[in-house]
Amino acid sequence: MKPAHFPMPAGRLLRFAGAHAVLLLGAAFMLLPFLWMLLTAVRAPDEILLGGLNPIPRSFHAVENFSAALQQAPLLRFMVNGVIICGGILIIQLIVAIPAAYALAKLRFPGRGLLFAAVIGGLCIPIQVPALPIYLALAEFGLLDSYFAMMVPFFLSVFAIFLFRQTFRGFPDEILQAARVDGLGEFEILWRIVVPSALPAIAAFSIFSIVAHWNDLYWPMIVIQRMDYAPPPLGMLFFANSETGASYGVLMAGATIITAPLVLVFLLARRRFVQGITMTGIK
């Protein structure tokens, strides 16, 4: 038997089509640069400069471009740097933010309201504001040009504290009380009981954090001079200036290679990510 088919009323159909048209337009707008990057990465050099806006490549030059990118620039090195920096930042962010958020959400102590107000205030301050003092401090201690210099401003994420605090607040107090009666200490309650229930939110934040720091150019550019420490975007910048000059095909092949891990991470964690930002508790 065929499933019954209900025709949509004309009004709803129109709204449905309208909404999707807007979404498609937005998606196209955001995806077009990526598409162009991919197309450029597989074209021959002359075609890039002369081919105009024709989307279909006439000759495939992918192998040449990608192998040139891998040979001319230490892309692997940049990506390893990226992994070290993103991983280091994320781990410390979680270690700091999770207990802080738990205390703000579930423990009663004097000054809690004030501290939370400070967290909210911290959300409004961009990295550019404390950049100079941090730079001076790092220079004073001779810490410029290191992984540490690239990670240190981001160890404390007020956004993470805020997000986790909202998530933990929805966690039933009764379960925490049961755990206290069962003899668990607050830290053990946190990692045994609360954190496993907040995994979607933690995954969502991890993606935000990794994407932001993988793609960050501003701060590495300030504190890094030596190519050995460069994360992918800064590496690409060095690479574009020095070696390749106007060889856009190779440049875009490099860009494709360093963007790929992010897209992969997102696709793998997509479901959790969406859960994490739509959900603020369990029950």
Place this chain on the structure above:
Amino acid sequence: MEHSLELTRISKAFGKAGVLSEIDLTVEPGEFLSLVGPSGCGKSTLLRIIAGLERQDAGQVRIGGRPVDDLSPRARNIAMVFQNYALYPHMSAAENIALPLMVDRLSLPERLPLIRHLSLRRKRIEAAISSEIGKVAEALQIEPLLARKPGQLSGGQRQRVALARAMVRQPSLFLMDEPLSNLDAQLRVHMRDELTELHRRLGATFIYVTHDQIEAMTMSTRIAMLDGGRLAQIGSPADLYERPASLTVARFIGSPAINILPARVDPQGHVILGTLPTGLAAPEGMAGPVSLGLRPEHIRLHSSCDRAMPMATLRRSEHHGADRLLHLDLAEDRQTGLIVRIPQDETGHFQPGETYGIGFAPEKAHLFNSSGQRLGTRPLPARIGAAA
């Protein structure tokens, strides 16, 4: 294993709002004490203070004769069962039940991920724990459920897992905060029996919070009723039913609820209902408005009466199995409703719209002053309006 519990002058306020004031309570070893009272009167707060989850502002808690005010919940060796079961959501039933034992018997490093695998005695302890879980699970008939997560269990099954988690430590004191209130009526009756049976078998001391007076009446050795942060009365179920210390207690205990009729005491000390004397006298020197409490089963209806009696009109009659409930309106003021319970097989012709005379035995009546406190009564020699 069972322990006594003594509370002396426990007070607690949240901010400016006083919740508990000067609660004195002694619970004997092995007792099943129900803590009842209207919503928001501080039952859960008192339970949390006993458990050590909340700190009292003043007063002392002693368990087994020992002051425990400075002890953590764990060191008090109590078990608590919560209204919403409070099972750990991502752990299986078996892991839920095992957790308190793991905490008791394994050191902190032995419970940490990765490091715990280095411990040699961990395996042996875990084997002992799982055999104990088996025993408890058997007693509560949840063996087939042990591998499931709480989300995959029904309300009654979760309740049982929560009970198992409480029992497995063999605590000296069981605290239960409305453990049955989320179950459907049938399961509630069933679990009521199981809890009573469990109490008999374990012989442990139970403190049981409920706002269901039937649970309190049927399960407890004694009932303590809280009202407005004070202990209104404590006594056996029969005490509270037969000699309620205040209007609140009288209204709370008993189903259907007690009939409360506005009455007054005349200068001679006679209790007057409407315009008619009731055959009761108030204590010496008492005059003014009072409330007369009559349990539904203590009222007799008279269809033919020539004596002066308060009259009431039958509104409707309800069939309740063995009993019949008659809803009447008192004739003097049509405001006051009256419920009378009679056995189903009692002969008599009860027709809605008919008017009946109201009679009761004076010794069964309860009298409360205008602030709701119980008054002593004296039956008068001349029993007007009273036909036993």
